Amino acid sequence: MESSDSVRGCAGTAEARAGMEYAQDATAEIGRRLRDLRRERGLKQSDLAGEGMSVSYLSLLESGKRPVTPVILRRLAAELDCTVEYLRTGAASDQELERQQQLLLRTTLAELALRGGELGAALAACDAVLAEEPPADPATRRRAEIARADALERLNRPADALAGLRELYRDEALGPGSAEWLRLAVALCRCHLLAGEPASAVEFGRAALARLDAVLAPPTEDHLGLGVVLIEAHHRAGALAAAKELADRLLPHAERAASPAARATAFRQASRRAQQRGETALALILAERALALPAEDELARHLGLLKAGYGSLLLDGPAPEPGQAKKYLALAGTELARCGRPLDRAGCELSLARADLMLGQYADGAAHAERALDLVGRQYSGLGVWAWLQLGEARRLQGQEQAATAALRTVELLLGEAEARLAGGRERAEAWRALGDQWLGHGCPDAAMNAYRQGLAAAGLSGAAPLRAVLRPSEP
Structure with missing residues (x-):
């Protein structure tokens, strides 16, 4: 039988071993927080190294292979703009918690401003949050960056939005099926389109x-938001069959939207499948989606956009169906009038204008083109140019030659201003070509030739014609 001293000795050894394991775990956690915080600050190990601390020593600290002395801990906390307590325990001070809550509130207010159409205010608020030092926590920064990209896109600055969106999309913390991932995917695809890159969008x-x-x-x-943008990308890239195939696949979901309960069931099932595959992080994301209901207005917007996209496809097929297209476009217009953005509604009005012109309803077509212009404004935009072109064609078909010519001259001015500010692109090349076709229809071959030359220049195929000649086409 063992003596009491022997038993006490074994217990002491076990306690000592447990103490050592706890200390090792604490050292590893401190190292992990050091590494994560350094990366969040955008710093290299060499940026923190210096007197009394080499890069190799810092590497050992971050890997948890060396304990951190109090002196080094204080120095690193100062360098990383955090508290010693945070590095030791991971707990933020009450003051820091309050600051992070304020940053989250400011980000939420920026999102609300964005929803209310206050784009400049939303962009400024997001920039201010992202400029904070020490920075906001990763989740708040990600929300601010997504909102900032959304504001830039809606301010017609898609190229500025793309760089930030690409970086966010690579974040491994997000997974397919998460609300943030989906919002990023849709925004990236849409910004490629707005930047005149349909092939990249596809x-x-x-x-x-x-x-x-x-x-x-x-x-x-959840497929609808990404699906409608991809349909448009296929359409703009000239792949009508691929666009139609995807639209046919998704359209039944627009006709009979699933109830929130059915959608929650779909996410629960997807979560279980991910868990069975051992993808715990993805399973958690999908389970959280099952708890959250989509915003009703956003879902209605996606349904409206899908119907609008399908209607537009019916106009561009080998055998256009303008009558059938108008049925879908009218349904889309009703939904988008309630919850769509101005550009969404303008695109639908533009498609309705095209359908009316095909059906010989020229006055209605002109009215739809004018409503599209009211929605996009009179400054340069891709939709605005096509609206002016549609209006010019409608006026010509109505026999209003003077109004038609004025619309085409406006297109020349807008495209000329855009060429002075922007690089060439397929969309502008197509607009110049369409303008040339319309000038030919007016019996103005010189103006048509100038437009064709500008289209070739925008496509990078030749030098541009003198702008002065383009802005003053020959009279009929």
Whole structure:
């Protein structure tokens, strides 16, 4: 039988071993917080190294292979703009918690300003949050960066939005099926389109949709937001068959939207599948989605956009169906009037104008084109140029030659101003070509030739014609 001294000795050894393991765990946690915080600050190990601390020593600290002395801990906390307590325990001070809550509140207010159409105020608020030092926590920064990109896109600055969106999309903390991932995927695809890069939009959109399909099968309403943008990308890239195929696949979901309960069930099932595959982080994301209901207005917007996109496809097929297209476009217009953005509504009005012109309803077509212009404004935009072109064609068909010529001259001015500020692109090349076709219809061959030359220049195929000649086409 063991003596009491022997038992006490074994107990002491176990306690000592447990103490050592606890100390090792604490050292590893401190090292992890050091590494994560340094990376969040955008610093290299060499940026923190210096007197009394080499890069190799800092590497050992971050890997948890060396304990941190109090002196080094205080120095690192000062360098990383955090408290010693945070590095030791991971707990922020009450003051820091209050500051982070204020940053989250400011980000939320920026999102509300964005929803209310106060784009400049939203952009400024997001920039202010992102400029804070020490920075906001990663989740708040991500929300501010997403809102900032949304504001830039809606301010017609898609190229500025793209860089930040690409970086966010690579964040491994997000997964297909999460609300943030989906919002980023849709925004990236849409910004490629707005930047005049339909091929890039197709490439990215197809890859993103495949990732979403792998998580959520069969499709849910979450596919609609990405789907409608990808349909437009296929359409703009000239792949009408691919656009129609995707629209046919998704349209049933627009006709019979699933109830919130059915959508929650779909996410729960996807979460269980991810868990069975051992993808715990993704399973958690999907389970959280099952708890959250989508914003009703956003879902209605996606349904409206899908119907508008389908109607537009019916106008561009090998055998256009303007009468059938108008049925879908009218339904889309009703939904988008309630919850769509101005550009959404303008695109629908523009498609309605095209359908009316095909049906010989020229006055109605002109009215739809004018409503599209009211929605996009009179400054340069891709939609605005096409609206002016549609209006010019409608006026010509109505026999209003003077009004038609004025509309085409406006297109020349807008495209000329855009060429002075922006690089060439396929969309502007197509607009110049369409303008040339319309000038030919007016019996103005010189003006048509100038437009064709500008279209070639925008496509990078030749030198541009003198702008003076383009702005003063020959009279009929």
